[in-house]
Each structure stands twice: as structure tokens, then as C-alpha cells.
Amino acid sequence: MNYRLAYAVGFHPWESAIETPAFVASIERLFDEAEVGRDPPYGSALDLGTGSGIWGVELAKRGWQVTGVDIVEKALGRARDRVDEAGVEMELVRGDVTDLRGAGVDGEYRLVLDTGTYHGLTSEQRAAMAREVDAVAGDEATVLLLAWEPKRRGPLPRGATREELEANFPGWEVTDLGRTNFTAPKPVEILMKPNEHWYRLRRE
Structure with a gap:
């Protein structure tokens, strides 16, 4: 998925997840467990x-030392404003x-969070991201990763399976934690049918 274009045209429906109580409850439960x-x-x-x-800001509020990475400068600009408004410490890095x-x-x-990046990458990019996560995650790290169920969606994220995660993250135990309970804005929900799942990964 072309995230630069999405932010350039103001298309970022995933940001509405913060306004979805059921999704917020699901991610807060995962943070609590970590x-x-x-x-x-x-x-x-x-x-x-x-x-x-x-x-990232929500994690910082809870007491984590957070580094946020994104390749889209416009997104990072919005993140800087959010960090300033929240009055928290969070390092922001422009990177792939x-x-x-x-x-x-x-x-x-100790904690790696992905709320929708992996499933929007190509197969080669997913494998590369997995290698990088494996390299920077601690021995007792937890990875929390959101992925849509697979489906043809044109330029939109095609989703990912548990089996693909297991193949890309050898040496990690992958657990499907079920639906995220996020309901996208109606046009997006109808077109994408995301059926999002949370996955937890821990080193075996």
C-alpha cells in the first residue's frame, strides 16, 4: 500500500480506531498483559x-520508553504534534x-507494536521486516501485530495469515488472539472487509 499517497490525500481511516471503544479495549488489554x-x-x-x-503516545503515557518509526514525513509531522500535545517523551524516527x-x-x-504495517507490504518486504524485528527485539520480547484476513483488495492491504507470520518469524511462537473489534468508517468497511485479527509473537 502507498502510505505516502494515503497521507498526502488525507486517507487514513485507521486513525479512527482511537474512537472505537471496542478496539481501544482490545489493545489496552494487550498492553495490560505485556x-x-x-x-x-x-x-x-x-x-x-x-x-x-x-x-505510541498511549504507550508512553503508560510508562514505556517509546520509539516510533515511519517512512512518511507527513505522518511523522502529525505524530510530533500529537506528542507535543500529550506532553510525553517519544522518539520519532524516519525510516523503513x-x-x-x-x-x-x-x-x-521488550515490546514491538504493529497496528497495520506488515500486512500492507509485499512478500519480500514482509520477510525483511521480520528479519529486522528479530534483530532488534530482546530475548523476552513480545510482538503485537494487527493483520487483516487475506483478500484481494487492489492497492489496499491484502492481509496476512498466521501461517505466513510463522514462516517469516521462525523461532517465534505465533498466537492468533482473535478479532480486534475495529469497525472502519462504513465506506471503508464495505469496500475492504478487513476482518482484523491481533497476533501475539513471543520467542520460542
Whole structure:
């Protein structure tokens, strides 16, 4: 999917997820589970394809040290405004998720979040992103990844399967956590039929 074009024309329906109580409840539950047994600060978190920084900011509010990565400068501009408005600390990096280390993103991240980047990439890009995540994630890291069910959607994300995730993330245990409960704006929901799922990945 061409995210530069999407932001250029103001097409970013995924941002309305913050206004969907059922989706917010689902992602907050996953954050809660990642924090069990710990006290803030929780450690480093990486928000892949952060866009306007919605969920990176929410993690920062909870006590994570967050780095957000996106390749679209217009999206990062919106993220900077959101970070300033929220009054939190969040590092924003312009970079490609298929070459995180080339963008200077490195370390031992304890939480990696992807709310819709992986499933919009080509097969080659997905494999490259998985390799990069594997390289920068800590030994006890958790990856939370959102993906649509596969379907032909033209230039829109075609979705991804659990089996593909398992193939691209060898050495990780992949768990399908079920629907995200996000309902897109009606025209988008009718055209895309996303049927989003949350997946949790942990090193085996």
C-alpha cells in the first residue's frame, strides 16, 4: 500500500480506531498483559509504522520508553504534534521498517507494536521486516501485530495469515488472539472487509 499517497490525500481511516471503544479495549488489554508483573517504567517499546503516533503516545503515557518509526514525513509531522500535545517523551524516527538498523533503530526492545504495517507490504518486504524485528527485539520480547484476513483488495492491504507470520518469524511462537473489534468508517468497511485479527509473537 502507498502510505505516502494515503497521507498526502488525507486517507487514513485507521486513525479512527482511537474512537472505537471496542478496539481501544482490545489493545489496552494487550498492553495490560505485556505489563503484568512489572512496574513502570516498563522498558523500551518500538511502534512500527507509527503514523500519527496514536498508539505510541498511549504507550508512553503508560510508562514505556517509546520509539516510533515511519517512512512518511507527513505522518511523522502529525505524530510530533500529537506528542507535543500529550506532553510525553517519544522518539520519532524516519525510516523503513524493512531496514530498521539502517535507520539507526537498534537495541533490545521488550515490546514491538504493529497496528497495520506488515500486512500492507509485499512478500519480500514482509520477510525483511521480520528479519529486522528479530534483530532488534530482546530475548523476552513480545510482538503485537494487527493483520487483516487475506483478500484481494487492489492497492489496499491484502492481509496476512498466521501461517505466513510463522514462516517469516521462525523461532517465534505465533498466537492468533482473535478479532480486534475495529469497525472502519462504513465506506471503508464495505469496500475492504478487513476482518482484523491481533497476533501475539513471543520467542520460542
